[in-house]
Amino acid sequence: MALAKQTMTDEQRKSVALEYLKAFDNGGVTSDGGSILDLFSTDAQVYFPKWGIANGHEEIGKLFGDVGGPLKSIRHDYATFNWIFSGSDTIVAEGTSYGEHRDGPWRAGVPDSGAGRWCDVFEIRDWKITRVFIYLDPDYAGQDTARYTWLGEK
Structure with a gap:
């Protein structure tokens, strides 16, 4: 891990995290292309979850390909995010999303037990994400009802 070269503010770290989330909504492409x-x-x-830990660009690219491949679309609800700042390199974003998976659409809160609620813990130094x-x-798509029988009852 490289030594920190400059001090970032919480708002600057938040801007990096937002750029990351918006890139997901844009098929993995950042605002500058x-x-x-x-x-x-x-x-x-x-x-x-269910993938594990990816280390370095090559593994992270594989993880994003595996996770993003079945997604037809995703959109994060930016206006409703909760941000937690630690006063260090760590920030936490909690929010909701909606979109379409190859198995069907999802939206946070529909149903209340369904997908779409998430929490990301970031470490950001020198304008780069070092950990998320x-x-x-x-x-x-909420299809895992065989293992979670209460979902099929709703």
């Missing part, structure tokens, strides 16, 4: 991977340090880590752990239900 670059790759979402450009937002990460070369030794970054990303965690996604993503916490959400990856069963976007």
Whole structure:
């Protein structure tokens, strides 16, 4: 891990996290036309449920391809985000999303137990994401009813 070269404010870290989320909504392309991977340090880590931890650009690219491949579209509800700032390199974003998975559409709150609510824990230094752990239900279309019988009862 590289030593910090400059101090960032919480708002600057938030701007990097927002650029990352907006790039997801834009098929992995940032606002300046670059790759979402450009937002990460070369030794970054990303965690996604049911996938595990990806280390470095190559593994992160594989994770994003695996996770994003079945998505036809995704949109984050930016106006309703909750941000938590730690006063260090760590910030937390909690929010909702909606879109369409190959197995069907989803929207946070429809049903209330369904996918679309998420929480991301970021570490951002020197304008690069060094770590993001993503916490959400990856069963976007709510089809995992065999293992969670109460879902089929609703």
